[in-house]
Amino acid sequence: MSTETIALEQAGAALAAESARFARLGWMLGTSGNLSMTLRRDPLRLAVTASGLDKGELTAADVVVVDAAGTAVPDQPNPAQRPSAEAGLHARIAATAGAGAVVHVHMLSAVLAAQRWPGGVVLRDLEMLKGLGRRDDDVVTVPVVPNSQDMVVLGDAFEQVFDPATPAVIVARHGLYVWGRDLVQARHRTECLQWLFQFALSAGGTEEDMA
Amino acid sequence: MSTETIALEQAGAALAAESARFARLGWMLGTSGNLSMTLRRDPLRLAVTASGLDKGELTAADVVVVDAAGTAVPDQPNPAQRPSAEAGLHARIAATAGAGAVVHVHMLSAVLAAQRWPGGVVLRDLEMLKGLGRRDDDVVTVPVVPNSQDMVVLGDAFEQVFDPATPAVIVARHGLYVWGRDLVQARHRTECLQWLFQFALSAGGTEEDMA
Amino acid sequence: MSTETIALEQAGAALAAESARFARLGWMLGTSGNLSMTLRRDPLRLAVTASGLDKGELTAADVVVVDAAGTAVPDQPNPAQRPSAEAGLHARIAATAGAGAVVHVHMLSAVLAAQRWPGGVVLRDLEMLKGLGRRDDDVVTVPVVPNSQDMVVLGDAFEQVFDPATPAVIVARHGLYVWGRDLVQARHRTECLQWLFQFALSAGGTEEDMA
Amino acid sequence: MSTETIALEQAGAALAAESARFARLGWMLGTSGNLSMTLRRDPLRLAVTASGLDKGELTAADVVVVDAAGTAVPDQPNPAQRPSAEAGLHARIAATAGAGAVVHVHMLSAVLAAQRWPGGVVLRDLEMLKGLGRRDDDVVTVPVVPNSQDMVVLGDAFEQVFDPATPAVIVARHGLYVWGRDLVQARHRTECLQWLFQFALSAGGTEEDMA
Numbered sequence: 040m041s042t043e044t045i046a047l048e049q050a051g052a053a054l055a056a057e058s059a060r061f062a063r064l065g066w067m068l069g070t071s072g073n074l075s076m077t078l079r080r081d082p083l084r085l086a087v088t089a090s091g092l093d094k095g096e097l098t099a100a101d102v103v104v105v106d107a108a109g110t111a112v113p114d115q116p117n118p119a120q121r122p123s124a125e126a127g128l129h130a131r132i133a134a135t136a137g138a139g140a141v142v143h144v145h146m147l148s149a150v151l152a153a154q155r156w157p158g159g160v161v162l163r164d165l166e167m168l169k170g171l172g173r174r175d176d177d178v179v180t181v182p183v184v185p186n187s188q189d190m191v192v193l194g195d196a197f198e199q200v201f202d203p204a205t206p207a208v209i210v211a212r213h214g215l216y217v218w219g220r221d222l223v224q225a226r227h228r229t230e231c232l233q234w235l236f237q238f239a240l241s242a243g244g245t246e247e248d249m250a
Numbered sequence: 251m252s253t254e255t256i257a258l259e260q261a262g263a264a265l266a267a268e269s270a271r272f273a274r275l276g277w278m279l280g281t282s283g284n285l286s287m288t289l290r291r292d293p294l295r296l297a298v299t300a301s302g303l304d305k306g307e308l309t310a311a312d313v314v315v316v317d318a319a320g321t322a323v324p325d326q327p328n329p330a331q332r333p334s335a336e337a338g339l340h341a342r343i344a345a346t347a348g349a350g351a352v353v354h355v356h357m358l359s360a361v362l363a364a365q366r367w368p369g370g371v372v373l374r375d376l377e378m379l380k381g382l383g384r385r386d387d388d389v390v391t392v393p394v395v396p397n398s399q400d401m402v403v404l405g406d407a408f409e410q411v412f413d414p415a416t417p418a419v420i421v422a423r424h425g426l427y428v429w430g431r432d433l434v435q436a437r438h439r440t441e442c443l444q445w446l447f448q449f450a451l452s453a454g455g456t457e458e459d460m461a
Numbered sequence: 462m463s464t465e466t467i468a469l470e471q472a473g474a475a476l477a478a479e480s481a482r483f484a485r486l487g488w489m490l491g492t493s494g495n496l497s498m499t500l501r502r503d504p505l506r507l508a509v510t511a512s513g514l515d516k517g518e519l520t521a522a523d524v525v526v527v528d529a530a531g532t533a534v535p536d537q538p539n540p541a542q543r544p545s546a547e548a549g550l551h552a553r554i555a556a557t558a559g560a561g562a563v564v565h566v567h568m569l570s571a572v573l574a575a576q577r578w579p580g581g582v583v584l585r586d587l588e589m590l591k592g593l594g595r596r597d598d599d600v601v602t603v604p605v606v607p608n609s610q611d612m613v614v615l616g617d618a619f620e621q622v623f624d625p626a627t628p629a630v631i632v633a634r635h636g637l638y639v640w641g642r643d644l645v646q647a648r649h650r651t652e653c654l655q656w657l658f659q660f661a662l663s664a665g666g667t668e669e670d671m672a
Numbered sequence: 673m674s675t676e677t678i679a680l681e682q683a684g685a686a687l688a689a690e691s692a693r694f695a696r697l698g699w700m701l702g703t704s705g706n707l708s709m710t711l712r713r714d715p716l717r718l719a720v721t722a723s724g725l726d727k728g729e730l731t732a733a734d735v736v737v738v739d740a741a742g743t744a745v746p747d748q749p750n751p752a753q754r755p756s757a758e759a760g761l762h763a764r765i766a767a768t769a770g771a772g773a774v775v776h777v778h779m780l781s782a783v784l785a786a787q788r789w790p791g792g793v794v795l796r797d798l799e800m801l802k803g804l805g806r807r808d809d810d811v812v813t814v815p816v817v818p819n820s821q822d823m824v825v826l827g828d829a830f831e832q833v834f835d836p837a838t839p840a841v842i843v844a845r846h847g848l849y850v851w852g853r854d855l856v857q858a859r860h861r862t863e864c865l866q867w868l869f870q871f872a873l874s875a876g877g878t879e880e881d882m883a
Contacts, residue, residue, distance in 0.1 A: 068441035069381035093434065114840045126678075145378060149449055154453045166819055166846035167778060170702035175819065186386065213377035213386075214385055223726065227702035236700050237780055277650035280592035304645065356589060358659055365664045397588055397597065424588035424597075489805035490861035490867050515856065569801060569870055576875045607801055608808065635808075672782035 050086035066144035090144035098232030127190030139216035148236035149215035157221035262310035273306035277355035338401030349429035359447035360426035381442030466481030473521035484517035488566035549612030562639035570658035571637035684732035695728035699777035760823030771851035781869035782848035803864030
């Protein structure tokens with residue numbers, strides 16, 4: 040068993056455990072959402088959760104290896120699994136942001152915030168911003184891109200709004216992408232963003248600079 | 251032990267596990283709600299959860315076999331159990347929609363959405379619609395029918411609004427029915443509908459085409 | 462060991478399990494709330510949860526036997542335990558309503574509903590009313606009484622508003638009392654009331670007859 | 673093994689268990705929040721949760737001993753652990769209020785209440801105030817101080833608003849500090865405050881004396 044295969048099994052177990060956690064939080068309802076980990080950089084290879092399954096019940100084998108285009112590579116341990124259609128955007132984010140893990144969840148507060156502030160969700164003067172690796176007095180704008188079924192269109196839109204200091208993007212009327220150096224950091228940033236979106240939705244209406 | 255009896259035990263175990271999941275989510279409070287699986291088509295036989303029990307504590311035996319009218323058949327393993335009064339609507343849905351499983355839950359967001367949009371809850375341009383087997387840019391209307399204690403009246407109302415492309419109907423001031431080819435698909439659709447109703451209730455007021 | 466002592470142990474175990482369930486639901490925060498079961502009718506004896514303890518961590522021994530005035534009887538297995546100050550109201554409800562179990566929880570939605578409708582929370586045309594033992598088209602008014610630290614004053618106020626058909630009363634700016642023939646029925650009614658109060662708070666503002 | 677070392681291990685286990693509880697409640701998202709227990713008074717020594725870790729996954733060793741300035745003392749069992757930057761405020765509260773335990777959580781309802789009532793959150797005529805050790809008819813004002821990254825500034829602001837009868841302070845746009853004689857009392861007070869803030873946010877807008 041090669042080193043890479045072991046890494047894939049470890050990635051699969053981590054992705055399954057994290058998916059179950061997110062499913063319990065209501066972020067991966069139905070079969071929605073997908074998570075990925077970067078297995079290697081050159082050439083780019085990601086382990087991404089398989090499509091069409093209940094995210095609360097994944098096993099370590101419910102994972103597919105994809106390339107920089109999000110296409111399943113031919114020679115892999117679980118050839119029968121189908122990668123998520125959104126694997127292409129995961130790969131773009133991993134390449135552009137240098138992320139070690141990417142989380143895509145259908146977080147309701149993120150979609151509602153994008154609905155209210157379609158030009159980007161502005162967050163400032165909030166201690167929780169430190170959970171994104173920012174200063175509490177930074178002005179942080181979480182960008183919003185339009186939804187698309189074409190992953191190249193979505194990927195291009197992501198690259199246009201990408202700011203290396205802000206590890207998240209909302210896809211309007213769809214969901215949230217968050218990334219980090221590893222899956223735990225991506226989880227922590229996702230949790231902090233939920234708090235921030237809920238705060239903005241409840242309190243933001245009284246702040247002049249949000250429009 | 252006949253093949254049908256084994257299938258009934260399997261159905262009972264699956265229905266009990268799913269009921270416990272839905273009870274934890276607050277969708278089957280008190281003794282409310284009921285779930286069914288289609289055991290055979292000709293003649294139609296459904297396994298439906300027994301009436302009057304805590305849906306978080308069902309066992310595999312807390313299930314009754316009913317016919318196309320929702321009446322308990324005379325010869326069955328658990329003759330002491332009483333079928334839910336709503337079994338008649340389950341049977342109508344199973345016959346009309348060809349469903350393999352029907353979920354009836356007292357989901358608050360569904361009842362609130364029907365209260366706000368009594369002519370039907372219109373959903374469009376939302377990625378989560380794919381969880382119902384629709385395109386994200388379809389215009390999907392979840393129909394609303396008036397509540398009734400007469401299952402024939404309810405069943406007739408259901409058939410009048412039934413659209414094969416939309417696997418759900420809301421009974422006003424009562425609850426939600428969702429169906430699918432099996433219990434897992436019905437669960438996934440139910441979860442996606444909760445997200446969609448919550449989105450519509452929070453964001454829908456600003457959309458012109460919802461009235 | 463007498464028959465009564467065994468019944469008390471069984472009651473203590475049931476009350477501890479139910480308290481843990483309600484604590485998880487956020488209905489018994491801090492050390493708030495208390496539950497009781499009627500042990501005998503003549504003279505009236507109740508098993509009531511002990512005061513000042515975390516309701517998520519009770520044991521079967523954290524229970525006190527009280528009389529019709531809510532006072533701890535002298536000769537009992539756990540003489541060191543202190544009964545809740547509210548035991549007096551439990552006893553009044555058990556006597557007046559003939560209840561086998563009384564639940565007192567600090568349910569936020571009940572207190573908010575009483576704040577909005579201080580003359581009583583009117584509920585009608587809702588299927589969930591059947592969970593209270595009523596018809597869905599009954600007009601059910603959950604009465605509201607002012608808060609008091611004097612259990613005789615509270616008990617008198619309860620008796621003035623008591624309607625045998627409505628197994629609940631809200632104490633304004635305080636919490637909810639619900640009762641039933643046993644602890645499971647009281648639980649089911651409490652769960653249904655939460656749904657009804659949440660519905661009324663979210664949808665009730667548009668209904669003419671609520672004021 | 674000295675007596676103090678054993679106390680630290682016990683404190684570490686209690687702090688880890690309590691952190692896991694609070695993380696499940698959504699009060700310690702990402703790596704936010706921190707808890708402390710007073711180990712000795714003269715000189716003041718606190719056991720405080722280590723910085724940068726997932727608060728749902730702490731072990732008994734993820735704890736640091738700090739002095740009255742919140743600085744890690746040189747000779748301790750876990751010298752590799754870094755104390756939270758906020759340990760300085762924990763120490764000020766322990767010294768000023770004589771607290772045996774201090775809880776700091778990023779409770780959304782507390783931050784929203786401080787946003788709405790920046791001069792202090794006024795609570796009155798609510799039974800739940802008894803959970804803070806107050807009478808139900810006391811007028812209790814939970815003070816609000818501005819956020820700062822300088823723990824001396826924060827500590828000075830805390831001392832200016834400190835009222836021995838009110839065991840909590842909100843740091844605006846940041847989170848909540850609550851204290852008590854031990855960790856369980858601090859937990860109970862924190863739970864009661866969440867109920868009180870949620871009540872005030874939902875019902876308070878109609879009360880004249882809140883502005």
